Amino acid sequence: MRDDLEAARRKLTERDHRLTPQRQAILETLLSHSGEHLSAEDVYALVKKNHPDIGLATVYRTLDLLAGLDVLQRIDLGDGRARYELGDEEHYHHHLICVRCGKVTEFDIDLLESLEALVFKRTGFEVVDHQVKLFGLCRECRAGEQRTGGAGGD
């Protein structure tokens, strides 16, 4: 975790930015909540515990800056606000969004490579990045569905 902070500091200083206490606090918050998908407000609320004076604008500016440096990823789960998680594009994964309970889990796979090759062959479009969102029912909610009955015909 110290290493992640040092890596971030390096990426910042490389471009004449500083690892200020606020930025460090934001990074630490994201580090200690990896696996979650925090919105700017979430980060703000969490950081405020130890940094009561921090401003929401600073959170937005920092998240924006760090996303630009590929220290973290901005993700959009379709709920109208941006969310953030540590990690660069290389290690990007997809998201499974449960339409019932809203839980978001992650799924790591590179099966898209063949799809991207096909896209290129068919259309000449060269894919450099992708975003995949799979909506459905998580295991737990699926168990619930069974009981509720599945033969509903509206």
Add this chain to the structure above:
Amino acid sequence: MRDDLEAARRKLTERDHRLTPQRQAILETLLSHSGEHLSAEDVYALVKKNHPDIGLATVYRTLDLLAGLDVLQRIDLGDGRARYELGDEEHYHHHLICVRCGKVTEFDIDLLESLEALVFKRTGFEVVDHQVKLFGLCRECRAGEQRTGGAGGD
């Protein structure tokens, strides 16, 4: 195209909604701009030509209503506003977004089925819908890139 309107009317009346002139105008606008990805403002501007009195709120409410009836799809291309296109979930396709010129093209494929089966096997998550966005360079912009030179090392 008449058929599409009739199908929409049926879906509306089935749930005690009416195909009002405003709603019809919005549908016709979407019909005559299929293949594009209009935002609410876009639709508003287009409909206003023939229906100067229509209100923006009505456009929002109608798009919302029609999306709920699966008459059209709400899509998110990552530019901060929702976009809409005719068609139900069944015939949904993916979007190729050019990061240089911003052009959005469509790509129809069901290669995801194997991915979804794998997701289910591995995680128990049952996919019912998906959204795939592929970012990259379209054929034209790729041609441009070649000339500009590609060995940049920043």
Add this chain to the structure above:
DNA sequence: CTTCCTGCAAAAGATTTGCACACGA
């Protein structure tokens, strides 16, 4: 000193909502 950063408050942009009126079954 000069540049980068910050907090605050105001602004911006997309979307939603309250309300009174209009219209069709």
Add this chain to the structure above:
DNA sequence: TCGTGTGCAAATCTTTTGCAGGAAG
């Protein structure tokens, strides 16, 4: 008549920006 639909304006929500002051090299 009654419930649905509408336009307008105000409200809401997320995110951005202007500005004056502050810290670091």
